[in-house]
Amino acid sequence: MKRFYYIFKHEVLAFVRFPLMIILLLLCPIVVIGFIPQTLGHSIKFNCAIVDMDHSSASMEIGQKNLSSEHCLPPVWCKSVEEAMHLMEYNSVLMIVSIPEGYERGIALGNPEKITLLADGSRVIEADIAVPKMMSLLSDNDASGGIINLHRLFNSEEHSEQYYLVSLISMSLLIIAMFLIGLNIAGEKKHNTLSQIIVTGVDMRLYLGTKVLFYSLVVILELFLCLAMGYIVYDMTIASGIGQLVMVTYILTFPLLFLGVFIASVARNDIQAIYLMIFLMIFLVMLSSIIAPLANMSGISYYFCRMNPVNWLTESLRIVITYGYPLRTILLELIAGILLSVIFFFSSIRLLKRIN
Amino acid sequence: MNRILTISSLTKRFGSLVAVQDFSLTLDKGDVVGVFGANGAGKTTLIRMIIGLTKPTSGEFTIATGCRIGYMSQSFSLVGTLTVMENFEFYGALYNLPQQEFIDQRDRFITHFKMEEYLNVRTDRLPAGRKQLLAFSISRLHSPTLLLLDEPTSGLDLLNRKRLWEAVREAAEEGIAIMVSTHYLDEAYYCDKIVMMERGAIKAYGDPVNLANKAGGNLINLFLEEMR
Amino acid sequence: MRGIWTVARKELSHILRDKVSGLILFVLPALFFISIGFAISVDIERIDLAIANTAGPKANEVINHLCNMNKVSKVVMLNSPSEVEESFARDGIVAAIVISEGEGGYNAPFKFDLFINCSFATNILAIRNPISSAIKNALIGPGNDSPFTVRYLYNSDLNRKMATIPGVIMIILIVVSTIIFSISINKEKVHGTSRLLSLTPLGPMKIVIGKLIPYFLISLIHISYLIFLGQSIFGLGINGSFLLYFLFCALFSLNSMMLGLLVGSYCKTYEAALIICWFFIFTPNLFLSGFVMPVNSMPETMQKIARLHNGYHFIEGYRGIAYKGTGLSENLPHILFLTIQSLIAFIIALLGFSRRYSKS
Numbered sequence: 001m002k003r004f005y006y007i008f009k010h011e012v013l014a015f016v017r018f019p020l021m022i023i024l025l026l027l028c029p030i031v032v033i034g035f036i037p038q039t040l041g042h043s044i045k046f047n048c049a050i051v052d053m054d055h056s057s058a059s060m061e062i063g064q065k066n067l068s069s070e071h072c073l074p075p076v077w078c079k080s081v082e083e084a085m086h087l088m089e090y091n092s093v094l095m096i097v098s099i100p101e102g103y104e105r106g107i108a109l110g111n112p113e114k115i116t117l118l119a120d121g122s123r124v125i126e127a128d129i130a131v132p133k134m135m136s137l138l139s140d141n142d143a144s145g146g147i148i149n150l151h152r153l154f155n156s157e158e159h160s161e162q163y164y165l166v167s168l169i170s171m172s173l174l175i176i177a178m179f180l181i182g183l184n185i186a187g188e189k190k191h192n193t194l195s196q197i198i199v200t201g202v203d204m205r206l207y208l209g210t211k212v213l214f215y216s217l218v219v220i221l222e223l224f225l226c227l228a229m230g231y232i233v234y235d236m237t238i239a240s241g242i243g244q245l246v247m248v249t250y251i252l253t254f255p256l257l258f259l260g261v262f263i264a265s266v267a268r269n270d271i272q273a274i275y276l277m278i279f280l281m282i283f284l285v286m287l288s289s290i291i292a293p294l295a296n297m298s299g300i301s302y303y304f305c306r307m308n309p310v311n312w313l314t315e316s317l318r319i320v321i322t323y324g325y326p327l328r329t330i331l332l333e334l335i336a337g338i339l340l341s342v343i344f345f346f347s348s349i350r351l352l353k354r355i356n
Numbered sequence: 357m358n359r360i361l362t363i364s365s366l367t368k369r370f371g372s373l374v375a376v377q378d379f380s381l382t383l384d385k386g387d388v389v390g391v392f393g394a395n396g397a398g399k400t401t402l403i404r405m406i407i408g409l410t411k412p413t414s415g416e417f418t419i420a421t422g423c424r425i426g427y428m429s430q431s432f433s434l435v436g437t438l439t440v441m442e443n444f445e446f447y448g449a450l451y452n453l454p455q456q457e458f459i460d461q462r463d464r465f466i467t468h469f470k471m472e473e474y475l476n477v478r479t480d481r482l483p484a485g486r487k488q489l490l491a492f493s494i495s496r497l498h499s500p501t502l503l504l505l506d507e508p509t510s511g512l513d514l515l516n517r518k519r520l521w522e523a524v525r526e527a528a529e530e531g532i533a534i535m536v537s538t539h540y541l542d543e544a545y546y547c548d549k550i551v552m553m554e555r556g557a558i559k560a561y562g563d564p565v566n567l568a569n570k571a572g573g574n575l576i577n578l579f580l581e582e583m584r
Numbered sequence: 585m586r587g588i589w590t591v592a593r594k595e596l597s598h599i600l601r602d603k604v605s606g607l608i609l610f611v612l613p614a615l616f617f618i619s620i621g622f623a624i625s626v627d628i629e630r631i632d633l634a635i636a637n638t639a640g641p642k643a644n645e646v647i648n649h650l651c652n653m654n655k656v657s658k659v660v661m662l663n664s665p666s667e668v669e670e671s672f673a674r675d676g677i678v679a680a681i682v683i684s685e686g687e688g689g690y691n692a693p694f695k696f697d698l699f700i701n702c703s704f705a706t707n708i709l710a711i712r713n714p715i716s717s718a719i720k721n722a723l724i725g726p727g728n729d730s731p732f733t734v735r736y737l738y739n740s741d742l743n744r745k746m747a748t749i750p751g752v753i754m755i756i757l758i759v760v761s762t763i764i765f766s767i768s769i770n771k772e773k774v775h776g777t778s779r780l781l782s783l784t785p786l787g788p789m790k791i792v793i794g795k796l797i798p799y800f801l802i803s804l805i806h807i808s809y810l811i812f813l814g815q816s817i818f819g820l821g822i823n824g825s826f827l828l829y830f831l832f833c834a835l836f837s838l839n840s841m842m843l844g845l846l847v848g849s850y851c852k853t854y855e856a857a858l859i860i861c862w863f864f865i866f867t868p869n870l871f872l873s874g875f876v877m878p879v880n881s882m883p884e885t886m887q888k889i890a891r892l893h894n895g896y897h898f899i900e901g902y903r904g905i906a907y908k909g910t911g912l913s914e915n916l917p918h919i920l921f922l923t924i925q926s927l928i929a930f931i932i933a934l935l936g937f938s939r940r941y942s943k944s
Contacts, residue, residue: 006449010435017437089910091900122907124747126878183855196433199407199425200450274858278763282755291876329674
């Protein structure tokens with residue numbers, strides 16, 4: 001117990017006296033939660049060029065529809081498709097609506113000429129979202145209507161940044177968990193403090209366990225900072241109880257902490273540890289459901305994502321914060337998190353002692 | 357029982373590189389053995405094997421039953437962000453010392469090495485000489501019977517080196533067996549026995565005065581011969 | 585020149601002799617490119633669907649069409665509509681459809697309620713449209729003729745990889761050129777070798793250029809094999825001038841290195857350099873460049889901020905040159921921005937170096 005207390009105390013003192021750690025702790029909520037969600041998931045207002053070859057009231061009506069639509073910026077009227085294409089090359093317009101000659105006459109005869117919609121496919125996401133909206137706008141017809149009633153769950157008002165918040169909280173916790181403990185252990189190896197500690201005969205399980213326990217509390221502190229930032233800036237609330245949230249975060253952060261330890265153990269020096277942490281972190285963030293949902297992944301990436309502890313953390317946080325479902329829905333993730341923690345824990349001990 | 361450490365034919369290979377070759381030595385209570393050699397002679401590897409940080413390739417060593425080992429590394433192995441007092445407390449707890457014993461030992465070293473004014477100073481801000489004495493105190497905190505010091509005087513001035521060796525001799529007088537690795541040949545005369553290592557093997561072993569006589573009156577001749 | 589080459593050679597040997605660092609610098613970016621390129625997609629690759637049918641056996645044909653839809657990987661049959669919400673968590677579905685009795689008559693035998701998990705602000709249409717088509721095909725044959733034709737220019741198949749590949753390249757170049765280079769610069773200061781360098785007659789500019797060369801060469805190697813991988817694995821060629829494309833990527837790499845140099849020359853420790861690069865260069869570029877979300881979808885203020893980031897200009901320029909085949913004139917604003925930003929970062933970094941070396 002006494003050893004536990006002094007190891008814990010050592011970690012607390014080392015942490016508070018290393019200002020960078022405090023800065024890192026504060027930067028995460030401010031940059032990742034306070035700032036980044038502002039960029040995510042708002043609806044696009046697209047810009048288009050209209051090439052009117054018909055010069056009729058029907059073609060003017062198309063322009064009017066664009067002007068009055070909440071999805072469109074005022075269109076640019078071009079004399080020719082070439083002129084409009086030139087604008088597209090300069091990224092000034094996303095789409096070109098080309099109204100052919102005889103369009104209005106065709107409508108009167110009941111056999112309208114086809115309007116051509118040219119979309120900038122190189123701006124894939126925007127084109128994907130904007131084209132159907134433009135088509136709906138031009139045809140006065142919600143393409144989903146008629147036979148399907150559409151219900152938008154969990155995001156009825158398109159406040160999209162709130163729904164990325166959970167992903168970003170998960171990303172913040174990952175950064176804190178891996179960087180802090182990884183840099184700490186890499187530093188101990190560098191200054192040879194670890195050799196001295198091994199010589200004292202202290203059980204490495206106790207030593208490492210206490211260290212990880214301390215940093216797990218730091219992660220919980222970070223969680224609260226992120227939640228506070230989310231609440232202040234975006235009125236984010238938690239659907240389940242705070243106790244459930246803390247428990248889920250606590251359990252699912254342990255694999256990440258032990259992963260940080262594992263990396264620091266594997267690396268031969270602190271620079272290697274930093275390099276490994278950077279690349280691994282990017283892999284874990286990208287191959288989880290932080291940036292893109294699981295449904296967007298194909299092939300082996302999908303299965304990697306399912307095995308990725310960051311994905312478990314993200315999905316579990318989503319269930320607790322956004323959906324408010326009971327914990328039994330993430331029982332598998334919790335068990336997997338505990339198992340992975342145990343594996344990394346014992347591997348790290350062996351590596352830190354590095355008997356060869 | 358006087359015999360503290362027995363090393364028999366200890367060898368360590370890293371691939372094709374032989375770091376320590378067929379090393380044998382005994383250490384009794386109160387002995388001070390100096391291990392000398394050029395950089396890369398195998399001194400640190402030898403010490404790391406005895407501590408248990410590196411596994412030998414072959415050979416063996418035995419440490420007397422109930423023996424406690426103290427260690428001081430080249431880089432002092434102190435926790436930089438903790439103060440002097442906090443380092444004592446931290447390592448005292450890791451050694452699992454009973455409270456009274458810890459307080460007695462700690463106060464003894466603080467007084468002896470005149471560390472009173474540095475107690476609340478972070479160790480990363482201490483001058484090298486003070487760090488060295490602190491590291492030495494910590495290695496002795498748990499009253500070890502075997503002390504392994506890896507180049508403890510590296511980078512220190514003459515006065516601080518003398519101070520440390522006086523502390524080493526005092527420890528030896530208390531019955532602690534001590535193995536010290538060092539570059540400085542003038543420190544050989546603080547030792548009861550010296551071992552000269554060359555490419556992992558023992559080049560010379562014995563009393564420093566006798567060895568010096570054999571080498572034409574100066575140990576440096578032995579060292580230079582080794583270098584050649 | 586000799587002095588510069590000496591410093592460059594020393595840096596290169598640092599990189600090549602540390603096997604793990606070499607592995608990280610050369611192999612990992614390729615692995616990263618391939619795996620992330622497959623992973624990040626704006627397309628919905630799998631639709632895990634739940635169906636609750638209260639209309640009886642007459643809905644079986646509709647259900648068959650839904651089950652045989654393209655990209656449907658899992659279909660969960662629910663016992664009742666009340667299970668829909670729980671199914672989202674329990675079964676990990678993205679959409680659920682409830683088929684119930686319609687208003688009656690031939691034209692409306694069923695009522696369909698489609699529930700989509702919008703917690704990502706997912707491209708709902710990519711889920712809704714195939715379901716709508718499947719239902720239409722089951723009920724009344726092919727859909728109505730639309731009076732529109734839509735063509736996707738520069739990407740006629742609307743290949744979604746085109747959205748992600750420039751972003752992945754940007755990430756790789758930022759990590760190697762900014763973060764790793766910045767730590768390398770800072771290492772000299774931490775280990776004290778900068779003092780030794782300051783005693784040589786080289787001067788700060790030559791030292792910096794010497795250190796820059798190996799990392800620049802490494803980034804050129806990355807750019808080369810990423811082009812090859814993009815072509816061979818994802819089928820993405822370069823429609824514009826190859827030379828312009830290569831030089832543009834090289835310019836971005838140099839720009840990233842200048843930012844890394846700036847950070848590394850002023851930070852006291854490499855942990856500090858890492859944190860600053862991560863939070864002020866990497867993370868903002870990840871989200872503000874247009875890689876994750878289009879810049880045009882951001883609020884006005886954020887759009888202005890996005891346009892101050894080198895990642896934004898890289899992605900815009902990349903799309904123009906690689907996809908649209910545009911030339912120098914169309915991409916001049918992006919080229920100018922990257923150049924000017926590089927020069928400013930270089931000058932400020934050099935001032936920091938000069939100050940540090942004169943203090944040493």
